[in-house]
Amino acid sequence: MASTTAVRRLQQIQRNLTSSASESSYKKKFRIAVVGSGNWGTAVAKLVAENAAEKGQFFEREVRMWVREESVHGRNLTEIINSEHENVRYLPQVTLPTNLVADPNLQNVAKNADIIVINIPHQFLKSVADQLKGIDYSKKVAISCLKGIDVTPNGPKLLSDFIHQHLGLHCGVLSGANIASEVAREKFSETTVAFPVAPNYEQGEPDAPLMKELFQRPYFHVQMSDDTAGVSIGGALKNVIALGAGLVEGAGWGDNAKAAVMRRGLIEMSQFAADYFPSFRPETISTTSAGVADLITSCAGGRNLKVGREFARSGKSIKQIEADLLNGQSAQGLVTAEEVYELLTKQNRLEEFPLMVTIYDIINNGLPISELPNRIRE
Amino acid sequence: MASTTAVRRLQQIQRNLTSSASESSYKKKFRIAVVGSGNWGTAVAKLVAENAAEKGQFFEREVRMWVREESVHGRNLTEIINSEHENVRYLPQVTLPTNLVADPNLQNVAKNADIIVINIPHQFLKSVADQLKGIDYSKKVAISCLKGIDVTPNGPKLLSDFIHQHLGLHCGVLSGANIASEVAREKFSETTVAFPVAPNYEQGEPDAPLMKELFQRPYFHVQMSDDTAGVSIGGALKNVIALGAGLVEGAGWGDNAKAAVMRRGLIEMSQFAADYFPSFRPETISTTSAGVADLITSCAGGRNLKVGREFARSGKSIKQIEADLLNGQSAQGLVTAEEVYELLTKQNRLEEFPLMVTIYDIINNGLPISELPNRIRE
Structure with a gap:
């Protein structure tokens, strides 16, 4: 019977982790930022912006996405994204929501957000984190969509732990069977999000059920987990x-x-x-x-x-x-x-x-x- | 730490299940039969016959394989297999060991064997089991290589349990990621074998380590399990x-x-x-x-x-x-x-x-x- 118990226990944990958010649970509407605008960064920015537009009870409508400015056929990429609602450089032929605003100023994007979705290539994490310094993150939270861990001869280290230690920013993780081009084209996918309770958490601040609201779409199903590692x-x-x-x-x-x-x-x-x-x-x-x-x-x-x-x-x-x-x-x-x-x-x-x-x-x-x-x- | 314990426990079970057979453990050399000569039946017959030829300390050299007789271009299939060492009908272009002998008489094949490998299509199990009646199976054991279970409105039933109840023949199971044509061509594969201790087991009779010897080949790796279901x-x-x-x-x-x-x-x-x-x-x-x-x-x-x-x-x-x-x-x-x-x-x-x-x-x-x-x- 031990095995039945184990399976049932797993189901119970999943039920707890999938309890839904209600509007009255939160002390404000949260402002979302996305740091990163590559293939996967833009795909995730698209879906959180869709949720921000639809779920006004939880989120501010406008979602800012940090874009490292570059010139595409003589125009700034941010300007193209904001006028044509398409990231022609990294996610062409996918229409982005109009409430997703590209912004070349990383500090501005981070400073004005309550929830920061970090989604840059692994090798740029250190330098972007350095550029993110000097902001008070004590009332902000983050989700890292980077895949991977740092493995050094002293042992492996989670990227979410690196972000927390580097910036004082409480950070969960999102990872799953998520080929970016399929998610961007709204082909059915699942993902897993771990968002542990922050050490300085206070009632009304972002929690796991809110993170599920942030990422869950009809074509992108989120399971919550308590196992960041x-x-x-x-x-x-x-x-x-x-x-x-x-x-x-x-x-x-x-x-x-x-x-x-x-x-x-x-x-x-x-x-x-x-x-x-x-x-x-x-x-x-x-x-x-x-x-x-x-x-x-x-x-x-x-x-x-x-x-x-x-x-x-x-x-x-x-x-x-x-x-x-x-x-x-x-x-x-x-x-x-x-x-x-x-x-x-x-x-x-x-x-x-x-x-x-x-x-x-x-x-x-x-x-x-x-x-x-x-x-x-x- | 619970998870570490769980992984370690699994490793311990695997170690126990992978202890090796030694010649002195058994009271005789065992005679092997294979019931079934389709695609998968012949591929498994080939590899157990290879082991019977190589492991004289455990097994009689000759392996009998029951073949439902049929005519292929005017010749009996058993005759073709025994002279050309190829099952031209169900596993063409694969050379079979010379110690694998095709036999059209099901009762003879089963009666003279100590270990019976059953490997027929699921839908023929009932009729073949009926034809296997009338033999004393109390000192014989079997492994079923059939995939599947019987699901009736009263619940699911293991095929190995059906064999045991129908014939009084103690039966384990072999199942795995085993596309027959790849195994027959000796492309690397793994499989899982569960062989629980028989109710009337006596020292020196076939046990799990012997079953591992029977099926393990350099290209076909066997993990033993205690979980038949x-x-x-x-x-x-x-x-x-x-x-x-x-x-x-x-x-x-x-x-x-x-x-x-x-x-x-x-x-x-x-x-x-x-x-x-x-x-x-x-x-x-x-x-x-x-x-x-x-x-x-x-x-x-x-x-x-x-x-x-x-x-x-x-x-x-x-x-x-x-x-x-x-x-x-x-x-x-x-x-x-x-x-x-x-x-x-x-x-x-x-x-x-x-x-x-x-x-x-x-x-x-x-x-x-x-x-x-x-x-x-x-």
Whole structure:
């Protein structure tokens, strides 16, 4: 009966986390800002602006989106977005709500907001956070839509923790099986949001049910979670596993082998999260959009899968493949695989994560792919 | 810390279940038979015969495979298999081991064996079991490689339990992400085997470590499990979920939506197993080849996915699609979806399994696919 209890308990947690917001719960209407206007940044800005327009009981109508100013055919990108309601540079052919206002002034955008949605590429986080300094964030909250974690030789660190420590800004996370172009085109998707109660929370301030109102759309379903680490870690490690799935595809091994790599990947993702984040719950990997669903989407396509596949198929160097497929950019899975490998090496734990280590060894240390089954044999 | 404990506990169970067999543990060399010689039957017969030839310390060399006799270009199929070592009818272009002997006499095959691997299409189980009556099975054991369960309005029943009740033959199960043609061609695959201790077990008789020796190959990795229900149920319900994944593909909704259906499918599979089989453990669905990996493989291709996709894409009737795609055969997912629907209707539980019920309603009751997101919203 223990298992029935476990499943029921999970359902109960989900019910608690999905209780709805009511207007009278909040002390004001909240003003929303979005920091970031790339592909995924603009897709999320579009949907929160749709909610701001529809849910006047919770939110101020206008949503400001910080856009790093650039010139497109001689015009400022912010001016194009605000007059034509289209981000022609990063999300072309998608009409944006008229209440979404592009703004090139980062400090202004952040200063005037109550809820800040942070959605920039991982590699710009440090410099954008530096530019965000000097504002009082004690009455503001944030949600990070960045995928990933920072892994250093001292251990992994959540990006939401980095934001909190760097700015004093309480920060939750959003992650899921969310290919940006599909969300932007309102194709049905799910996501997972973790928004823990802020240390200095007072009645009437933004809470988890409000965050659900902020992101939930008819085409974008939000499940709330209380497991920030679990929601964050899936989005980082799945890139490593997708590289591995690509290796197996490129080697021509078939769907059974690919499913085996993904299965082992799920186990190592859970094990890594459990080892480094005591509050992690395995259900976050095995049952949420940020866990198993995001892994599935990433292994169906995406740049990491393609890099792994091309590596196994062509015998080219990784540098060459990055040049050919990614305009010389790096696939995030390669960076994370190396960071994880260095951490595990330093802690003498390579044997505990045979799949992630083997993927690294195949790509970087000349290990033949044929060794993979032997390495991950249980 | 609870989560760390849970992951560690799982690892401990896996270690116990993966302890190896030693020659001195057994009172004799065991004789293996395979009942069934279709595509999957022959692929499994091939690999157990390879092990019988290599592991003389455990097994008699000769493996008998029951073949329902038929004529192929004027010759008996058994004669072709035994002279050319190829099942030209059901697994062409794969060379079979010379110690695998085709035999048209079902009673002889079963009577002389210690370990019987049962691997026939689900719909023939009842009639083959009837033909197997009249033998003393008290000192024999079996493994069922059939995928699925029987779902009646009185509840679901494991096929291994049917075999035990029908014949008095102790029966375990093998299930996993196992596309037969890939296993037959020795492409890397994993599988899950549950072989509980028999009620009348005596020291020296076949046990779980021996079953691992029987099936484990360099290209076919076996994880042992103690959860017969969990291993069995994934193979049945994944067909229903694959239909749903096909509907979403056919509707052109993209990878996010497909991953959402698969994620919800995993949750409903676990919930169904927990409700009807108290000994079920959720880890079997979330971490084994018979669970999440088999679902992934089935949703990557396969007949259920194709039927769902064609239904959504073409607007044809299911009957017409079965005629066009499957030579008039039925997709197993359609049968299981109906059985589950009838069970839940009788028990007034339709609302507890919204995904499986919605898939049934779309296919059989004219529900528009556009209703799916609303129906599975948490």
